[in-house]
Amino acid sequence: MLLQAKDVNYYYQDGESRRYILKDTNAQFDKGKFYAILGQSGSGKTTFLSLLSALDSPKSGSILFDNVDIKQLGYEKYRRNKIGIIFQSYNLIPTLTAVENVLVPMSITENEIPADRLTVAYNLLDYIGIVKSKADRYVNKLSGGEQQRVAIARALATNVELILADEPTGNLDEEMEQEIVDIFKKLAHEHNKCVIVVTHSNEIAEQADQILTLKKGLLTVHE
Amino acid sequence: MNFVKRGFLSILRRKTKVLILFAVIFILGNVISGAISIQQATGNVEESIKERIGASATLEIDHEALEELSEEEWMEIEFENLGTDLIEKIGNLSYVKYYDYTSMFWFASENLSYYQGENEEHDISFGSDYEFQFKGINYPAVSDIEEGKAKLVDGRVFNQEEIDNGATVGLISTKLAELNNVSVGDTIVFENKVMDYDTDDIDGTLIDAREVPIEVIGIFETQTLKEESEDGFDSFIDFMDIDFQNTIYTSNQVISNESRWRNQVYASVDEEYAEYYEEEEQNEYFRPIYVLNGPDDSEAFAEEVKPLLPPFYTVINAMDQYDNIAGPVESMSNLSGYVLTAAVIATVLIIGLVVLLFLRDRKHELGIYLSLGEKRARVVGQIVIEVMTVALIAITLSLFTGNLLASSVSDTLIEANQDQDQDFYYYSEFQTNLTTSDVIESYEVELSMQYVIIFYLVGLATVLVSTVIPLVYIVRLNPKKILM
Numbered sequence: 001m002l003l004q005a006k007d008v009n010y011y012y013q014d015g016e017s018r019r020y021i022l023k024d025t026n027a028q029f030d031k032g033k034f035y036a037i038l039g040q041s042g043s044g045k046t047t048f049l050s051l052l053s054a055l056d057s058p059k060s061g062s063i064l065f066d067n068v069d070i071k072q073l074g075y076e077k078y079r080r081n082k083i084g085i086i087f088q089s090y091n092l093i094p095t096l097t098a099v100e101n102v103l104v105p106m107s108i109t110e111n112e113i114p115a116d117r118l119t120v121a122y123n124l125l126d127y128i129g130i131v132k133s134k135a136d137r138y139v140n141k142l143s144g145g146e147q148q149r150v151a152i153a154r155a156l157a158t159n160v161e162l163i164l165a166d167e168p169t170g171n172l173d174e175e176m177e178q179e180i181v182d183i184f185k186k187l188a189h190e191h192n193k194c195v196i197v198v199t200h201s202n203e204i205a206e207q208a209d210q211i212l213t214l215k216k217g218l219l220t221v222h223e
Numbered sequence: 224m225n226f227v228k229r230g231f232l233s234i235l236r237r238k239t240k241v242l243i244l245f246a247v248i249f250i251l252g253n254v255i256s257g258a259i260s261i262q263q264a265t266g267n268v269e270e271s272i273k274e275r276i277g278a279s280a281t282l283e284i285d286h287e288a289l290e291e292l293s294e295e296e297w298m299e300i301e302f303e304n305l306g307t308d309l310i311e312k313i314g315n316l317s318y319v320k321y322y323d324y325t326s327m328f329w330f331a332s333e334n335l336s337y338y339q340g341e342n343e344e345h346d347i348s349f350g351s352d353y354e355f356q357f358k359g360i361n362y363p364a365v366s367d368i369e370e371g372k373a374k375l376v377d378g379r380v381f382n383q384e385e386i387d388n389g390a391t392v393g394l395i396s397t398k399l400a401e402l403n404n405v406s407v408g409d410t411i412v413f414e415n416k417v418m419d420y421d422t423d424d425i426d427g428t429l430i431d432a433r434e435v436p437i438e439v440i441g442i443f444e445t446q447t448l449k450e451e452s453e454d455g456f457d458s459f460i461d462f463m464d465i466d467f468q469n470t471i472y473t474s475n476q477v478i479s480n481e482s483r484w485r486n487q488v489y490a491s492v493d494e495e496y497a498e499y500y501e502e503e504e505q506n507e508y509f510r511p512i513y514v515l516n517g518p519d520d521s522e523a524f525a526e527e528v529k530p531l532l533p534p535f536y537t538v539i540n541a542m543d544q545y546d547n548i549a550g551p552v553e554s555m556s557n558l559s560g561y562v563l564t565a566a567v568i569a570t571v572l573i574i575g576l577v578v579l580l581f582l583r584d585r586k587h588e589l590g591i592y593l594s595l596g597e598k599r600a601r602v603v604g605q606i607v608i609e610v611m612t613v614a615l616i617a618i619t620l621s622l623f624t625g626n627l628l629a630s631s632v633s634d635t636l637i638e639a640n641q642d643q644d645q646d647f648y649y650y651s652e653f654q655t656n657l658t659t660s661d662v663i664e665s666y667e668v669e670l671s672m673q674y675v676i677i678f679y680l681v682g683l684a685t686v687l688v689s690t691v692i693p694l695v696y697i698v699r700l701n702p703k704k705i706l707m
């Protein structure tokens with residue numbers, strides 16, 4: 001068990017009352033598996049993922065990584081050394097080229113990175129489907145699909161075991177979507193990573209090893 | 224791709240935004256730089272003028288206090304003369320470097336010519352009976368020479384023995400020496416004349432006279448009040464100098480002896496005067512001069528001395544004259560002070576706003592770095608590097624341009640001011656040979672080390688504060704909030 005959500009609660013304060021987004025949520029995630037979190041818009045998928053990726057903290061309960069509370073580990077440290085995050089809106093740095101974007105987390109992490117970082121970055125991009133000529137372009141001169149590939153390469157750059165993605169194909173057409181999903185499957189099954197993808201697409205969910213659904217603050221795990 | 228490298232890349236790749244930031248800092252930098260330049264320059268003027276004025280003080284009748292009195296009160300006043308005991312007691316205060324007290328007396332001379340000045344048109348002697356002004360002193364080295372009002376060019380100053388014993392020796396000016404072909408070692412003869420002007424003869428009648436031979440031990444050169452004066456003060460300044468050229472320094476003791484003799488002669492012919500002369504035990508008048516250790520001692524000295532003085536006396540500091548002559552420069556200083564305050568406030572606000580705008584579209588980027596686990600300090604560090612690099616270049620440039628601006632602005636302003644205020648010339652016993660023109664001449668806008676340091680500190684601190692405050696506010700939020 002790589003990652004565990006334990007009795008996690010999250011709510012927004014609405015005047016006097018609390019509006020719960022997540023209620024006593026429990027979940028477990030393992031290496032080598034591809035997970036899909038399904039739910040309608042506004043059901044709290046992004047909220048849940050942001051707790052798993054320590055971009056926000058739960059109101060109560062805890063997130064454990066390798067059985068250690070990530071709060072104890074330190075959120076910042078957890079983010080830079082343990083996880084790779086992929087956003088729906090890519091969140092790349094526009095003034096940097098694709099390869100420079102991949103180099104950024106390498107300079108932030110404390111994980112061991114091969115000495116020749118530039119070569120590693122180009123190779124990663126190439127593996128994800130971005131050739132050298134495109135790797136040297138500013139990211140806003142790449143298509144949406146290409147940008148999301150750069151974002152995936154960036155998430156992989158620090159050599160982490162856990163990949164978290166929030167609707168990574170939300171802005172892409174179906175063909176591109178399938179290519180990205182294939183990458184995730186490959187990462188889970190061939191590279192033994194734990195991949196958690198938030199989506200509202202049933203086609204993606206069907207390809208996952210395990211589906212979790214979120215509805216009215218309750219997370220249900222489907223075997 | 225660490226935060227330092229990211230910072231520099233960002234500067235290079237965000238040219239428009241960087242240029243706007245640069246322009247704002249540069250323009251405001253010029254204003255601040257100009258204002259500091261002027262402040263600094265006026266500060267320098269004050270220092271150099273005060274240095275030239277010197278830290279000296281004298282004791283005088285307080286005319287302002289007298290003016291407040293009613294007529295009845297006027298009638299009852301009896302002025303005490305300052306006795307040598309009091310003068311010496313004050314002279315022994317710790318603020319005093321050395322002190323002197325002087326007395327004045329006037330002699331005639333048969334075979335000595337009065338120096339009339341270079342200008343033939345002037346004829347300014349006081350009548351031949353009291354032509355030559357003797358200045359009795361008590362400080363052997365002569366305070367006027369020590370203080371740079373005169374320069375010894377030949378011979379020597381007095382020694383203590385000559386002062387104490389009233390040796391008939393003296394110093395004369397170069398002009399008087401040249402005119403009368405006198406050199407060190409010569410003896411010149413003056414006449415102590417006792418005249419009675421209470422007669423029908425308008426020139427007065429001679430009651431008695433005795434010869435006063437003075438051995439010239441030194442020759443001094445007057446330090447002219449001003450080399451070239453542009454307008455109407457020539458004649459006044461010439462006049463002051465002519466007076467000085469015809470002054471002979473000797474000891475108070477010599478003056479005292481001659482004055483006593485003259486009084487006795489008077490008393491022998493005039494009964495009324497004899498009575499008055501008997502009553503007054505202290506009938507010698509001395510003007511003290513205290514040279515203080517430094518300009519900073521002026522006020523403390525005055526505080527300590529005032530209680531010791533007889534009624535209606537006050538301390539006059541040479542330093543007080545500064546305000547009189549430094550008018551135009553002072554008003555520059557005030558103006559630049561206001562500009563500086565306003566500019567610093569405006570700069571903090573404007574740079575704060577510009578940086579805030581600059582940061583607003585960087586906020587998302589900062590959120591990304593945080594989501595990748597970058598340390599907050601480094602996220603702040605990257606932006607600080609960017610802003611400070613731009614600021615450093617803009618400030619460095621504005622340092623020079625602002626300085627140039629300041630010299631041309633202050634030139635115009637001083638000229639305008641000077642026209643209004645007219646050249647104010649101040650003259651007193653201190654013989655401060657300074658005019659407003661002197662003050663303006665010593666006004667110089669320059670790049671001093673102190674100025675450069677102040678400017679960088681003010682400039683960079685302003686930019687730093689207006690950058691760090693909003694940044695800290697942003698990075699305190701969790702990344703989800705920032706990215707939303």
Ligand SMILES: Nc1ncnc2c1ncn2[C@@H]1O[C@H](COP(=O)(O)OP(=O)(O)OP(=O)(O)O)[C@@H](O)[C@H]1O
Nearest residue numbers: 012013021039040041042043044045046047048200
């Ligand atoms: N700052 C906020 N204050 C109050 N309510 C919020 C805030 N942010 C989100 N919410 C609410 O929390 C709920 C969960 O939001 P969340 O973004 O997790 O949904 P989601 O499942 O990701 O939806 P989508 O599929 O549209 O991305 C929504 O009802 C949303 O309106």
Ligand SMILES: [Mg+2]
Nearest residue numbers: 045046047166
């Ligand atoms: Mg969402």
